[in-house]
Amino acid sequence: MTLRSKLLAAAAAALLSSAALAQTAANADAPALTKEQIRAQMKADHAANVALAKKVRQAIYSTKALNDTDIAVFAKARTGKIVLAGTILDESQDQIAQDTASKVAGVQTVASKLMTYEAP
Numbered sequence: 001m002t003l004r005s006k007l008l009a010a011a012a013a014a015l016l017s018s019a020a021l022a023q024t025a026a027n028a029d030a031p032a033l034t035k036e037q038i039r040a041q042m043k044a045d046h047a048a049n050v051a052l053a054k055k056v057r058q059a060i061y062s063t064k065a066l067n068d069t070d071i072a073v074f075a076k077a078r079t080g081k082i083v084l085a086g087t088i089l090d091e092s093q094d095q096i097a098q099d100t101a102s103k104v105a106g107v108q109t110v111a112s113k114l115m116t117y118e119a120p
Contacts, residue, residue, distance in 0.1 A: 048077035056082055056101045065096045072113065073101070080108030087117040 033041075053075035060066050060073070071086040082101050088094055094114045101110045 010050070045078065049075045052080075052082075052104075052106050054076045056104050056107065059100050059104050060084075060097055063096065063100050066093055069093055069097070071097060077106065080106055082107050082110045083113060084110065085113040086115075088114050089117055091116060 014032075023095055053073045056073045057071075058077065060069075060071055066088075069086065069088045071084055074085065075081070076082040084101060087098070088097070094112055097114060098110045098112050101107055
């Protein structure tokens with residue numbers, strides 16, 4: 001390594017460490033949450049996740065092209081992420097399910113783990 005690259009590496013390390021210290025100091029000023037507050041927040045997050053999953057599930061089950069499917073919906077309301085899992089009859093239903101889910105209010109991204117049903 002040349003002297004210049006060593007100096008740049010040292011400067012970058014100094015900047016990163018000062019940013020980490022500033023962030024730690026800012027977090028130290030914030031009041032700590034009590035167990036009750038944490039439980040209440042977790043309960044609220046869970047309720048929001050369930051509500052969003054229910055809205056997406058209702059949209060999927062009201063779509064005629066998805067009548068013969070078995071789709072489970074998992075939601076993360078804070079991020080708007082939806083995961084679809086289960087079985088479908090053909091590949092076209094995968095895209096229909098994703099499009100239907102993405103149109104629900106609050107949904108940001110849709111990931112599909114849907115599998116085509118194969119008869120034994």
